Amino acid sequence: MSDSKQYVIVGGGVAAVQAAKAIRDLDAAADITILGEENRLPYNRIKLTKGLFTDLHSDKVLIKKEKWYNDNRITLKSFARAVQLHMDRKLVETAEGEQIAYDKLLLCMGATNRALPVPGAGLKRVHSLRELQDADRLKAELCEGDRVAVIGGGVQGLETAWALHEGGYRVTVIEAAPRLMARQLDEASSERLRKALFSAGVELVLQRGIAAITGEETVQEIVLNDQTVIACEHVVYSIGIVPNTKLVQHTAIETGSGIIVSNCLETSEPDVYAAGDVAEIDGLVEGLWGAAMEQGRVAGHNMAAAEPEAYRRAVPVTLFNAFGVSLFSMGTIDEAQCDLTISEEENGIYTRLFVKDNTIIGAISWEGAAASLTYKAAIEQGVSLDGIDLQSSCLADVMAEVEARLQN
Template sequence: MSDAQTIVIVGSGHAGAQVAASLRQEKFAGEILMFGDEPGLPYQRPPLSKTYMKDGNPDRLLIRNQTFFDDNAIVLRNETRVAAIDREAHEIVLADGERQRYDHLVLATGAVNRALPIPGIDLEGVLELRTLAHAEDIRGRMGAADHIAIIGGGFIGLEFAAMARGLGTDVTVLELADRVMARAIAPETSAYFDEFHRSIGVDLRLGAGVDKIIDRDDGHTGGVVLKDGTRVEADLVLVAAGVAARDELAREAGLPVENGIVVDTMLQTADPAISAIGDCASFIHPLGDSRMRIESVQNATDQARAVALRLAEGQGGGGHPPYSGFPWFWSDQGDRKLQIAGLTAGANGRVVRRNDRGGFLVHCFRDGRYIGLETVNAPGDHLMARRLLAAGVELDRTALEEAGYDLKAFKNRL
């Protein structure tokens, strides 16, 4: 791509900030413009449900400071909503009608919390947690709350539950499925965290469908009523029922969407002048067998770097290898650190082990082949699994059994 060309990035989260930074690292000298609809500089989202609730310091969340953007001639236009894409003109259209031309457009629009179609969802005191503004609002309310009900037993819901219990707040978690974090982790790991949360005083209710949110007669929530008629009193209700890709810009521009913006192995959309990365991108990973979205900082960062390298070198899809960033995830819940190496959801065989330092491990297999590791408070084992799997080291169940499930026994294959 010519240095005289313009790259426009829609989205100022992890993926958007990283693609801008990586373009400069790859010596792209053209114009870079990034549009974000939130105020302020790009920031980290994972701490919002954990450390930010305790320290309340937004400066610690920043991905890059203003000096970085100034020094690298990256134009950040925050609090600016992009309303449409005019693909024929190679322009984006802002909410106020202003147009900005692009030579290449990178969609890093992220995800949005799922809205639950239940009565009372709009009551005062019914909260969501996705942005810094949400987190600030919740921090301001928690001091006066004796009991919080959380709808959803996924990562965010459980991270928040552990944090709130640490502050002495009573917490009830309402999860529709029969186990926590069911979409993301093995049943054995779910059982581990079920026991942990109950041990710290979380009132964890599984198979709990919410019928409505209660109005305490002044427009403020008083809790929830479950499908079985049970009433759960609460001062605040946090809705943490998962997220959906922000793919409306692409869809309205006529680009294919399928649980996110459809991209090829180079992270290009059906329009070669438009790429999509991060939480909004629907792609096929070499480790998977179907189209997926990966909601993680690692995925956002790695995809941003891949697209930046392709654009800086001025190539289309044909000159680069397919995207194959190795997926890994984490979740901090109280003093328990869950780490996942690989895509373990497709496992049809699992082996549970504990290491000599008190760590909990679930080795995951598909048809006898090692595909990933879920760990709790076992960072060394997690890192070794990441290194082995990312390097393409083939391991099977027999080999691991012979090694006593000690992954360090295979480090000579790296």
């Protein structure tokens, strides 16, 4: 038995990889094992929608190539599902019956897509994209029929709808809320986006839920709750996520909607940490790629370092590129939480700033991703807008002055 510390990480996503890297950076002798249920090297999950029809099996989709794990002496066990924790003996048990000892354990099991709670959801050709095999199956089955209903008008649903539309399929988007991307956009932007879908020829149904999916073995129709019928051969839904907490059920580890952790990513049990989509901090499961990366890094650091580091939530940013639209939304975009908002439309580009205590706390803009950096820095650094005449200046001048203040 070696004297080196045993670090075991459950889950083979981005949080796990960042954690392994942080541990290795601090502890050259550590034994690091990642147990991943999928039969793949950890990959960029975001590509499943953004690059649905690209080669998702390419090495370019991997977070790190195989050589990186070898060079860093990280044991990556694919197809290895952890099924039980024996915390009294500091052991993780896999579905194969292997028991792996740990000194420190990190739980990064991610999340599963929220199931569609309607009759017919189990029919063939009803899809949801979370894993690479889901995308493979969708693409294989798409060879029959060209009408696809996408349930969910959030970012992932719309990215999927765009990929399918570009792939030549006839797409109908169904959203239960009165408008698209309601969590990221104000009403004016949602309306502009609705028009972009219309111009692209994508059908949109708003403010109606799903009563049932019908068909013999495979999908034939979707019945909406006002009894409207939409004929389609495929359904893809994206209606939120549920953290994968099954492994810690019936253990002493505290859970809420996710595994509850402190801002140092510690669970309620000693030497057990959690990070990424499975973790809940201050009542929130972030469910974002950037957050999972940073939580993984901080968790790994805290597992191996003498001095713990606190996780700091970054300004949430959504970049959206679909339907000929390139927009970003960031920070707090809730009017109720602002003192004032300023909006402007210049040369077809809509921008709105959300201001509180004379600082920008949120922004929505159709300027494209490159422009987002100044807004993000202004929000993160709390740049003061004192002395800027917000009522009569144009937004370009406001942002030029903000940029100048960021440089100083």
